Amino acid sequence: MSVVIILIVASLAVALLFLAGFIWAVRSGQYEDTLTPSLRVLAEDSNQAKQNPISETNSKLK
Amino acid sequence: MNTNIETFKYDNRIVRAFAIATVVWGIVGMLVGLLAAVQLFFPDANLNLQFITFGRIRPLHTNAVIFAFVGNGMFMGIYYSLQRLCKARMFSDWLSWFNFWGWQTIIVAAAVTLPLGLTTSKEYAELEWPIKIAITIVWVAFAVNLFGTIVKRREKHMYVAIWFYIATVVTVAVLHITNSMTMPAGWFKSYSMYAGVQDALVQWWYGHNAVAFFLTTPYLGLMYYFLPKAANRPIFSYRLSIIHFWALVFLYIWAGPHHLLYSALPDWAQSLGMVFSLMLIAPSWGGMLNGLLTLRGAWDKVRSDPVLKFMVAAITAYGMATLEGPLLSIKTVNSLSHYTDWTIAHVHVGAMGWNGFLTFSMLYYLFPRLYNTKLWSTKLANYHFWIGMLGIVFYVVPIYIAGVTEGLMWKQFNKDGFLQYPNFLETILQVVPMFRLRAIGGTLYLAGAFMMAYNLYRTAKAGQFEPDTEAQAAALEKPPVVAGKSSWHRMVEGKPLFFTVLATVSILVGGLVEIVPMFLVQANVPTIGSVHPYTPLEVLGRDIYIREGCLGCHSQMIRPFRSETERYGEYSKAGESVYDHPFLWGSERKGPDLAREGGKYPAAWHYNHMDDPRSTSPGSIMPRYSWLLTQKMETDTLPSHLAALRRIGVPYPAGYENGPAQKDLQAQADKIVADLKLGSVKADSDKEIIALIAYLQRLGTDIKTTPVTTAAK
Numbered sequence: 168m169s170v171v172i173i174l175i176v177a178s179l180a181v182a183l184l185f186l187a188g189f190i191w192a193v194r195s196g197q198y199e200d201t202l203t204p205s206l207r208v209l210a211e212d213s214n215q216a217k218q219n220p221i222s223e224t225n226s227k228l229k
Numbered sequence: 230m231n232t233n234i235e236t237f238k239y240d241n242r243i244v245r246a247f248a249i250a251t252v253v254w255g256i257v258g259m260l261v262g263l264l265a266a267v268q269l270f271f272p273d274a275n276l277n278l279q280f281i282t283f284g285r286i287r288p289l290h291t292n293a294v295i296f297a298f299v300g301n302g303m304f305m306g307i308y309y310s311l312q313r314l315c316k317a318r319m320f321s322d323w324l325s326w327f328n329f330w331g332w333q334t335i336i337v338a339a340a341v342t343l344p345l346g347l348t349t350s351k352e353y354a355e356l357e358w359p360i361k362i363a364i365t366i367v368w369v370a371f372a373v374n375l376f377g378t379i380v381k382r383r384e385k386h387m388y389v390a391i392w393f394y395i396a397t398v399v400t401v402a403v404l405h406i407t408n409s410m411t412m413p414a415g416w417f418k419s420y421s422m423y424a425g426v427q428d429a430l431v432q433w434w435y436g437h438n439a440v441a442f443f444l445t446t447p448y449l450g451l452m453y454y455f456l457p458k459a460a461n462r463p464i465f466s467y468r469l470s471i472i473h474f475w476a477l478v479f480l481y482i483w484a485g486p487h488h489l490l491y492s493a494l495p496d497w498a499q500s501l502g503m504v505f506s507l508m509l510i511a512p513s514w515g516g517m518l519n520g521l522l523t524l525r526g527a528w529d530k531v532r533s534d535p536v537l538k539f540m541v542a543a544i545t546a547y548g549m550a551t552l553e554g555p556l557l558s559i560k561t562v563n564s565l566s567h568y569t570d571w572t573i574a575h576v577h578v579g580a581m582g583w584n585g586f587l588t589f590s591m592l593y594y595l596f597p598r599l600y601n602t603k604l605w606s607t608k609l610a611n612y613h614f615w616i617g618m619l620g621i622v623f624y625v626v627p628i629y630i631a632g633v634t635e636g637l638m639w640k641q642f643n644k645d646g647f648l649q650y651p652n653f654l655e656t657i658l659q660v661v662p663m664f665r666l667r668a669i670g671g672t673l674y675l676a677g678a679f680m681m682a683y684n685l686y687r688t689a690k691a692g693q694f695e696p697d698t699e700a701q702a703a704a705l706e707k708p709p710v711v712a713g714k715s716s717w718h719r720m721v722e723g724k725p726l727f728f729t730v731l732a733t734v735s736i737l738v739g740g741l742v743e744i745v746p747m748f749l750v751q752a753n754v755p756t757i758g759s760v761h762p763y764t765p766l767e768v769l770g771r772d773i774y775i776r777e778g779c780l781g782c783h784s785q786m787i788r789p790f791r792s793e794t795e796r797y798g799e800y801s802k803a804g805e806s807v808y809d810h811p812f813l814w815g816s817e818r819k820g821p822d823l824a825r826e827g828g829k830y831p832a833a834w835h836y837n838h839m840d841d842p843r844s845t846s847p848g849s850i851m852p853r854y855s856w857l858l859t860q861k862m863e864t865d866t867l868p869s870h871l872a873a874l875r876r877i878g879v880p881y882p883a884g885y886e887n888g889p890a891q892k893d894l895q896a897q898a899d900k901i902v903a904d905l906k907l908g909s910v911k912a913d914s915d916k917e918i919i920a921l922i923a924y925l926q927r928l929g930t931d932i933k934t935t936p937v938t939t940a941a942k
Contacts, residue, residue, distance in 0.1 A: 170427035171498065174434050177407050178482045181400055185478050188395070197386060198471060204386045205463035208314070208454065 233704045235383065238697035239312045241599050243325040245694065247305035248595055250333060251588060252682050254301055257340075258293030259675045265290050266671050269819065270664040272842075272852045280344040282852045284778025288355040289343040294580060295353060297336045299444060302588035304328065304371070306451040307394050309595060311378055314388045314454065316702040320377025324370050331367035335360060346776035347417040351432050351811055353439050354408050358419045361409045368405065372398045383702040389470045393450025396478050400442040408435035412810075414873035415866055418772070422877050425806030426493050429814055433488035441481040444579065445547075448587055449473070449516060452544065455591055456523055459536045465522035469515055476512035480505055487558035490567065491788040492814060493803035499560065506558030513551030520544040535610035539590035542618060546582025550575065565640070568784055568818040570660070571632025574625045581621045581674060589613070589681060596685045600692025609684045617677035623670030631660035631667075635818075640792040648795050653821040658848050757804035760931045762879045763924070765886075765894040766901075768870060769862055770924025773917055774813070777854065784815035785824040785928065798825035798929065805931060808879050820851060825929035832901055833908020835922045857918040864894070864915075897923055 192198060267274045268283045275282040308325065312318060319325050338360050342348070348355040356364070375398055379391060408431055411419040421428050457464050464470055486494060486502030521544055524531060531537045553575050557566050566572060597604050604610060638656040641649035650656050763771060774780075787793050789800040801824050806812055830838075837844055840858055842851040868886035875881045881890075898914035901922055905912050912919065 170423055170431055173407065174431065177403055178434075181403055181482060182479060184399060185396070185475075188392075189475060192387070192392075200386070201468045201471065204388055205457065205467040207384075207386075208388060208457055209461060209463060 234701050235704050236699060236701050237316075237318055238699055240308070240319055240322060240325065240696075241694070241698055242696050243319065243322075243329060244305055244309045244595065245599055246329050247301050247308060248592060248599070248685075250329075251298060251301040251305055251592065252678075252685065254293060254297035254336060255585075255588070256675070256678050256682065258290060258298045259671070259678055261286050261293055262290040263668065263671045263675060266664065266668045268852065269850055270661050270668070272850055275852050277853060277855065279346070279777075279854075279856050282777070282854075284781045284852075285344050285346055285348075285776075287778060287781045288348060288352070289340065291353060292339050292343065292355065293336070294584075295439075295443065296339070299448075299580075299584045299588065300332065300336075302584070302591065303397075303443075303447040303451070304332065305595070306455065306591050307375070307447065310390060310451065310454040311375065311394060313700075314384065314391055315378050315382030316384045316700065317378055317381050320374050320381060324374040324377075328367060328371045328374060331363065331370065335363050335367065338363070342417065346778075348775060348778065349411065349419060349421065349811060350775040350778070350780060350813065351408065351421065351428075352436055352816065354405075354432070354435060357417045358409070358411050358413050359416065361405070361411070364405060365402070365409075368398070368402055372402065383705050385705060388454070389464075389467070389474055390450035390454040392474050393446045393453065396474070397442050397447040397450070400438065400446075400482070404435045404438050404442065408432060412873045412877045414870045418866070418870065420870075420873055420877060421811035423810070423812075424878070425809045425812050426803040428809065428812040429489055429492065430486065430494060430498065432812070434482075434485035437485035437488060438482055440576075440579070441477075441484075444584055445481075446477065448584060449477075451591065452516075452520055452540070452587060455587075455594055456520055456540050456544075459534070459540060459590070459594055460524055460527050460530060462523060462527055465519050465525065469519045473512050473516040473519060476515075477509075480508050480512065484509060484558070487563070488816065489814075490558070490560050490563040491790070492786050493801050493806070495803075503558050503560060506555045510552060510555045514548060517544055517548035517551070520547075533607075535604075535607060535614055536590045536593045538611070538614045539586045539593065539617075542614070543583050543586035543590065546578050546586065546621075550579040550583060553578070564788070564790065565636040566632065567788075568816070568822075569632040569635040569639075570628045570663075570817075571636065572817065574628040574632055577624055577628070578621070581617075581624065585674075586617065589617070589678075592681065592685060596688045597692070600689050600694050602688060602692030605684050605687035605691055609680055613677040613680045613684070616673050616680070620670050620672070620674030620677060623673060624667050625670070627663035627666035627670070631663035634660050634663075639796070640790070642792070648792065651796065653796070653818075654846055654849060657819060657850060661850065664850075757802065757807075757932060760805055760807060762808045762874075762881060763927065764897055765867055765871065765890040766897045766920050766923040767927050768874070769864070769867065769894070769917075770920035770922070770927075771813075772870070773857065773862075773921045774924055775811075779823075780813050780815040782815075782817065782819035782851070783821065783823045784818050785822065786814040787822055787824045793822070797822045799932065801929075802932070805929070808874075810874060810877060810879070820849075823925065823928055825933070827926045827928040827930035828933065831908050832904035832922050832926065833910045835925055836905055836908070836910045836912065836918060839918055839921070857921060858912070858916060860917045861915050862917045862920050864891070867891070867894070901926075 264274065264281065265283055265286050272283075279285070308319065335356075339356055342357060342360065343355060347357050349357060354361075375394060379387065379395075410422040410431075412422055413419045423431050453464060453470055483505040484502050486498045487506045488502075490499050490503065492499075521541070524537070524541065527537075531541055556562055557572070557575060593604060593610055635656055638650045638659060643649045785801070785806075787797045787800045794800055801814075806814075834845060836858070838846070838851075839854040841853050841855070842849040867890060871881050871886035871890055875883075875885075895914070898919045901919050902912055902914045905922075
């Protein structure tokens, strides 16, 4: 069962990598605004605006 | 804020390429699945060709739908959404195309090698080592391209989907490398460095997380992008999506041992896997509800829009599969469900419902946009939805019934305390009608895929492909982080990020190659004195067992239940498989467990059974393996195989493979030919069947009290 050491090390390495990612995300202000990112996605590219009247939906949400 | 507006172009060509590959490989993968399904009630559907027999095409089916269909679908969705979320073209067009052609080459290599029987036998990791290396290289190229794009993004905030993509790319690399530690014994043959219980643990740590990080996290990222886009409303709770991501990432990786409940894996590891599996309900259902609630007030659109229809069904299937998964991880439930078709039904809810339907929805979303037109026929797409839905129902309902029936029949005792159904075949014949219904479900689902292919083709014909989409955005200020903070995160965010990925991969490869053999050799010292390495002939037989994919239907792990020990014999011990490179415990039973097969039947029975299973077991659904009776066994490679096994810790004496091994092999083969003669079967000692019989007669005999009849020592 010594192989469990490899798995724990590999799993922890991944977990620590993501912990660092999480700390970075929080510190750099990634999560300060949890509303606009979800709206911005909808309006991001121009040629789709032609097909989907986004501005209309956005104004309804506000 | 920087007001430097930059104009750039999104690469649509790469998205189209992956989209076409998704459709083509999807249909191929489903066709292979259908062929496999038909063989389960009509074994002669293999046309007596070894290359398309169930054991070999089952891995072809799983690899095709997971890595070719869903894999290409994932690349398609990521290449489309990542550029738009980052407001940047992909980091490198060259890497994009390297990723595309590399992946297609790997798929073709898989489609050639698996029917040829070149397989490691480790589920969802069957491809042999040269292909494994190719996968690593292509994956790293994808990683560099992904991180490169993130670094040059023009949008400071990284939308939640991007995090899901990052989790995918990093974790899959780690999983793939750890599980691929293997000792080559020729160009297309290798032996897992881990043995027995250790190999089982690594394999299912990988297997479970392949589902988690290849089939789930990328598709969740895609859901968080395409669902709001298709519904044209923001995700219900962005905050919940962030929690969903971080909870999944930290919980998922520990749940693997739930594939080995009641096996010879230590109990504490089983319990750990079960607890983490149960915890996973929370984030999974949070994500599902987040998806469904996004459609609040937009359900009228679902009625008319096939894209949304497919998405709603996909998200619901995600919810069902992620509730069922943890339930199946409860040991009590698992004691009934494991080895049965219940598991098959469970994974098909996930594969057909979640991955399949979300892929279809993305294709219906993307084609009109890539070709600047409307979908050719909304009506046909709606028909696709309903026929696909019907296909899923016709697939999973019969297979759930089959699974529970099998589980209950295997465990049923009569009032005198004997097994009610001592003949395993009886329990399978009971569910064969369900296998027929399943094939109908699969056919319906496949028909839907053909309808989609036609619809998308007509859409493409009607429109004008736009190779690049022009977009504008302000450049990101550098450094893109709050001023005044420490600068370590700038390091992480800048160029060194590539090197982090490369370093992770190389450290893992280097570290594992050095460490693994060192202490696994030590750990492989047998704890049961009577357990010996396989004889040369048995090694050859085992190679054939692996080549033919026998473990697709036969487990080699008797669980410690009375219903199993009555049927198969003493339950399996961890110490019995210390020389099993790779482990062959299997995960499903379409036929009886073989862990104690040795000595149960005379050699002649095996010979006749392999030639035509229905001659010894009327009604059996096992395919004929008549080619084993005529093909000569490959003895030229024996030295390299034995040497490879010795290098990873099997104690064959030095120089054994040059002379003594061949002598032992011939002696044992002659003995089996003599045994066959007793059953009035005349056979040559150089045929593959001899080696396979030697292996089968050896199974589980190490700790039997009766003297071993066929093993050389």
